[in-house]
Amino acid sequence: MRVGDLRTPAALIDLDALERNVARMGATAAHLGVRLRPHVKTHKTLEGARIQVRGQFGGITVSTLAEAVFFAAGGFSDITYAVPVAPAKLAEAADLAGRLDRFNLLVDHSDAAAAVEACARERGVVLSVFLKVDCGYHRAGVDPEHAESAALAARLAASPHLDFRGILTHAGQSYHCRTADEIRAVAAHERDVMAAFAGRLRAAGVRVDEVSVGSTPTLAVAADLTGITEVRPGNYAFFDATQAAIGSCALADVAFSVLLTVIGRYPERRELLLDGGALALSKDPGPVHVDPACGYGIVCAAGGEPLPGWRVVSLSQEHGLARSAQPLPTGSFPIGSLLRIVPNHSCLAAALFERYAVVRGDLVVDEWCPARGW
Ligand SMILES: Cc1ncc(COP(=O)(O)O)c(C=O)c1O
Numbered sequence: 001m002r003v004g005d006l007r008t009p010a011a012l013i014d015l016d017a018l019e020r021n022v023a024r025m026g027a028t029a030a031h032l033g034v035r036l037r038p039h040v041k042t043h044k045t046l047e048g049a050r051i052q053v054r055g056q057f058g059g060i061t062v063s064t065l066a067e068a069v070f071f072a073a074g075g076f077s078d079i080t081y082a083v084p085v086a087p088a089k090l091a092e093a094a095d096l097a098g099r100l101d102r103f104n105l106l107v108d109h110s111d112a113a114a115a116v117e118a119c120a121r122e123r124g125v126v127l128s129v130f131l132k133v134d135c136g137y138h139r140a141g142v143d144p145e146h147a148e149s150a151a152l153a154a155r156l157a158a159s160p161h162l163d164f165r166g167i168l169t170h171a172g173q174s175y176h177c178r179t180a181d182e183i184r185a186v187a188a189h190e191r192d193v194m195a196a197f198a199g200r201l202r203a204a205g206v207r208v209d210e211v212s213v214g215s216t217p218t219l220a221v222a223a224d225l226t227g228i229t230e231v232r233p234g235n236y237a238f239f240d241a242t243q244a245a246i247g248s249c250a251l252a253d254v255a256f257s258v259l260l261t262v263i264g265r266y267p268e269r270r271e272l273l274l275d276g277g278a279l280a281l282s283k284d285p286g287p288v289h290v291d292p293a294c295g296y297g298i299v300c301a302a303g304g305e306p307l308p309g310w311r312v313v314s315l316s317q318e319h320g321l322a323r324s325a326q327p328l329p330t331g332s333f334p335i336g337s338l339l340r341i342v343p344n345h346s347c348l349a350a351a352l353f354e355r356y357a358v359v360r361g362d363l364v365v366d367e368w369c370p371a372r373g374w
Pocket residue numbers: 039061082083169170214215216217232233234235236
């Protein structure tokens with residue numbers, strides 16, 4: 001089967017690009033002297049994760065309990081669930097922990113710590129925990145400067161029902177950067193905040209085995225990760241229009257795109273109607289801080305070459321509108337022709353599909369099915 005034979009909307013994974021991206025991140029982690037625990041939420045597939053852990057220690061990061069269960073069933077035995085755990089999910093998480101070599105949970109609040117501890121005590125098991133730290137993203141995590149944060153780490157480490165692994169952060173503020181230099185500063189800050197906090201905890205007698213950081217932008221530029229033990233990038237497997245805009249990758253590195261069909265043609269407004277909307281591309285606003293008119297993705301020809309001057313200007317549920325800065329040449333982009341869109345956020349767009357067509361060049365070589373649900 002060839003790309004042109006696919007029913008649209010179709011999610012495409014360019015396997016050559018994905019393998020290059022994975023090899024590059026593996027080399028980066030080796031060069032920086034840290035373990036690579038890839039975040040697999042970007043694609044949520046066993047096949048993709050197996051490629052990512054090749055030559056690595058085998059641990060992965062997930063963002064839902066459903067992913068954890070899916071990857072455990074697929075043979076992964078060292079998993080970090082990198083979202084603070086909801087108390088109501090603890091019984092299921094504890095069951096899963098019993099079937100794995102290691103299942104790390106995250107807490108960033110004393111009430112959550114108490115709930116994890118109570119669950120472990122009641123079941124007579126020991127649960128692995130990380131203390132989630134806020135290194136400037138202000139989404140989740142404790143303030144590393146606050147005395148209560150060190151006290152919470154000490155409490156986790158002292159509990160006979162918990163195996164305190166260490167501290168973990170995600171510098172998601174790197175996505176707000178405009179240049180590689182700005183990202184470099186965030187990467188250095190992420191490292192420094194975490195290394196310093198780990199140092200203070202150790203000085204207070206708390207054992208900190210793991211200092212875990214990671215986002216795709218910061219890992220794309222990090223030059224020195226002294227004090228860090230582990231990195232957890234995820235988006236790097238695919239990259240997307242946002243990563244290309246902020247300087248984490250080149251457009252040619254992007255391994256994920258959405259194939260759509262032209263179903264309407266309006267030369268008077270230089271627009272094409274496409275058979276995929278927000279449920280094929282997601283409505284992530286993209287890198288508007290770099291390019292306010294970026295629209296909802298980069299428009300490419302069916303073969304993947306970017307089409308200069310084109311934007312996806314509007315999305316409704318199942319309609320997408322692409323507009324050209326130039327008049328449409330007569331006969332161009334006829335109804336039924338195909339376009340590829342590089343979405344603003346590949347993790348969100350990929351999660352909208354039940355299957356991905358895995359391609360090498362124009363050839364469809366495989367089909368991968370992601371974990372679904374929560
Ligand atoms: C806790 C955590 N770790 C790691 C990652 C991976 O970051 P990225 O997709 O930028 O590589 C994410 C992404 O949201 C995350 O939330």
